[in-house]
Amino acid sequence: MSDISDEEDEVHATGREGIIFLIDATESMFSEDDSGNCAFKQSLKACDNAMMHKVKFSDNDLMGFILFGTDVTRNDGERSHISVLKGLQRPCSDTVRELRKMHESSIGDFGSKFGHNEDYLFADVLWLAQSMFSKHARNLVSSRIILLSSSKRFGKDDNHSQRQAKACANDLHGHLISMDFVPCIPEYKPTDFISAIMQIVRGNDEPWTVPRSHAINSLEDLPGVVESVVESTGEHARYFAHLNFCIGGKVSVGVEIYNLMRAYGGPKKEKLCRVTNKKVSSKVVHQVSAVEAKVDVEGEDEDSFYEVADAPSATVVEREQIGVDKADLDKSLHIGGETVRFTQEEFEMFYKIVDPGLVLLGFVPVDLLKITHHSGPASLVYPSRSSSSGSRDLFTALWHRMGEKNVAAVCTCTLRKRSLTRFAALVPSGLKKDNKVYDEYKKYGIHAVPEPQGFHIFYFPFTDYINTLGLPGRPSASSEQMSLAVAVLKKLRFVFHPSRIPDPAVETQWAAIEAIALDLDSSSVRVVHDEIRPDYEAIDQRLGDLAMNFARSVYHDDYDPMAKVKKKSSGVKVSSQPFGELDRDVVEAAIKSRKVETLNMEKLKGYLKTKGIPVSGKRKQDLVDAVYALRYQ
Template sequence: MDLKEWDDEKDRENEDGESYEPVGGRDGLIFLIDATKPMFSKDELAECPFGITLQCCKTTMLNKIVSSDRDLVGVILFGTNETRNALKVPHVVVLQDLQELNAEKIKQLLNMLKQQDFDDFTNKYGHSDDFAISDALWLCQSTFSSSQYKLSSKRILLFTNTDHPHAESQHKQHQARSKAADLGQVDVDVELLHMGSNFDPSLFYKELIQTVKGEYSDEWRLPTPSTRFEELQARLYRKDHKKRSIGRILFSLGDGVKFGVSVYNLVRTTYVPRKAWLDRTTNEVVKTSTKKFDAKTGEIMLPTELNKYQEFGFKKITFRCDEVKNLRNLSEPGLKLLGFKPDSKIKVHHHLKPSSFIYPEDGLIQGSRKLFAALLECCVARKVVPICSFTPRTNAVPSLVALLPQEEKLDDSNIQILPPGFHVIYLPYAEDIRTLNIESTSKADGEQISKATAVVKKLRFPYMPYRFDNPKLQVHWRNIEALALDYDEQPEVTDVTVPDHNYMASKLGSLAQEFLDSVYIGDYVPGGKPRTSGDRKRMTDMDNNKPKKVAKIADFGDMNDIASRGKVETLTVAELKAYLQSVGIKVTGLKKAELVTKVYEHLGMDQPS
């Protein structure tokens, strides 16, 4: 049988797209919503916190269908007069069970949002202050435990505008703190999305959230309360995207000094989902399988019977699959420090692919956070970057990387914009670098540079990637959304990548024309239609003083000499026509072969066969 050619392009593509083994399990998310009367009080814009919360839940569900449709989502209400749940927990209603998302779940929220005053909700479920936060948290924990799927993360997003729900009951406060501690022990995370300008987290919820996350965690910091849908949605967007690590490795500083880090992908290309083939009778997804056959015998080949080869010196060097795998096993997974370089040595053109991000992981080695923080603080202070060898997993090719330090940054609402840690910048090897021999070109003068600088300054804006949606993806998903949710009209998608020329013109004023005048000379029009041969002919005909051009036959001698050497066929059609017209012979509609014959006939010579 023919040997399978050595081709690890597919392996390299997988390595670039997914550097780690996929994380097992699904994400479990429960929206725990306060349904007491204060959540239904309207503000000056006629919006109530409960309606804003439902809008956020609906938007998050739509986003999850796009990004992670296998995750489980549920909606639980507390503070209702009715009790509707399998465990009979008082004053708690399970609006939606913890299940995979579907169109019916979103339609239910859309129907609720159509109500102006939520009168139907009040009549159906009612309101009550005789509830216990501990009961609602216990029901959420039981819901996670009874799920038939393996959950890699379990999170509760708690929406409320009441800062001290159990102000008159010390017993309920103690029960809530005890249940919060239980949730922390079973890895159930709780995030508070609080609303209202007068909300004071320190009265109750600050201690509750800190108890869940642990005494030494720095993730319990609470931002200022939200008052608008956009604020709450932006905050929910950050909370919904779970900081799911794609790998945990050891960082070796040398001499046995190691600490644990988790690796994250901050940027990853999003594609339109692949189409699935369906059985036209059952409408079920068709599964495909690939089998390899011996070209001579037609027998099915087992994976152990397949080899790969690499050509070397016109000879095929064969390898078994296990030998190929061992060839890639060059080092153990982890980061190994090689040294330090000034941060100014890291150039933009060193970029190979999107960087990763590392954060300390005490789960591997206790005390990793302190050592990581010390290294980060030292690198920031001295403006240096660690240069390391990075092997993300077993049998992966080591990469040369630079660790670019990043300090924590908060906005005015005390929300974390940038986390503390290191960006893993992939550096090129010597074999990856190409040298270009580019000829020198004319350089711009001082006036042209100053005009261009003025244009650039006028058109500057703060670039933030999350403000630019992929128009192709948005059109695709909006069409799917319209079909699934039975919209009467197709949602309009705004392509934010199209420049706003009117706004740009208003910003530039006369600067754009001044820049063009300084760069383009004469009647040249940038972007204009180039002149055709017909345009040039018309311009020539308009100038009667200029003699008509004769064919460019000077390099060949005169036409008699060209014809005697049998080289008339080497002339172009334009040259042949020009010569024949100069001697008074009509050439309209003649092809090249006919033009050549006319030349020989005019000169009285025999045409070579």
């Protein structure tokens, strides 16, 4: 083999996220409002939206659905009045069809199929969710439960049942399973029981109340609220790299790096069979052929065999292919005209010169960092959740002291064993909030350091990446123009986040894929609205006369924005000297030496005009051919 490597870049697997929806199926969820909506159907629609969100952004994540408060029992543990609609699995079209079919069916159909019964144990519901997570514990980096209910009473409310539920909630907290409760009715006031359950799962001493981001004003808001809860990962955000942060000597801290923003694109391309339209998986298999040579030699039997290299004339017979392990293959490089062989262990050593991790080099003031040093989007460095308390205290102390000194840490960053080593700066995050909390601690005599907010890591560009451009001088604006521009900006200011404005091209592609996967007709295809286009009517309403006043202050009175822009002349004047005798001698000499292509178009056109040949609209090659044609006439 004569290649450096036939492997793709190593992908650091950060695990999957598992989400289980606990949907209340008691009669209180089926009471309809004035518009005919009920909490249960809106919950199914919310689950549908959450599943479609996972298909677009994280199709490797797992989702499950459990109905509690049903009359029938459908689960592996035979827990009464609980039905597992779907176990933990990747989002697929079958699950989406089942949810939509249940959403479109009538309340009577659901009652005849599942029924309603409030004689269940909430501890059994939590136990089933935990058992489903335990089957995928190795593949999940975070586990979450989203509870959708409008009830004040969760199953049996006797003291023994409540103690069992609290014990199960404590088990969830021990297994690092988080839980979110989204009320399905407006102005929901939680009972002491559900508040205690949420408090135990979260591990907080403060009483739990419904967060403002989880509350709804009407049933139509429920799908959007649930989708935002699914998008937010909270404390159990997924990292894309787990590294050791070497502070000095043998002292290191385990850290995790999180992406603050990532690109959003369409689905990945898959290889399909042309005949069956099924997915085709490819696999590289290394094989060698066993070769033997058969020769006929005088005095020897016809069945005698010799080595191929020793036989004067041999008939090569190939045997069957023999598979070879990848570890048994040698690599080779062409260096200095020779082929140098390396074993697999020697070849792997090329990529182990620098171990992955962060290495602290020193500190610089934050004021020395410039915006031109940021060659990519910033990431967040935070202590590893599996690190000990001593490592977290060391990380916190470093973060706090760097914030007090207003310095940034310069370090080398190697994300993976085959990735490029980069220089980066670690800038403390959340310093203003930290200072306020620290002042409150001092006020009450509390000797403690607030929880760290982590570091923003900015990658430095290499010298070749920085270009110095000689920019021309810019005209300065007058005070009147600046005041009008500030007024315009204040009128057009609004809260913006890239995730709120989807890409219409990508959304159109997803809508087509959704229609094909779910066998939808043309009338049921989701309509995509282009939200990137500005709302000119709303802009005109906000600005009023400000836009015209700003335009008058910047442009002259005769300026017409709708007029066509005149092309500016290049400034190069074309000489219009007459074609003289010297020019004719130059052209004829070029014809004799067959160097007409070196002449400019002015001399070619002048020579052809003296011969009475039209030259307008012709290219240079046409002029050259015409000159050569005159010679052979």
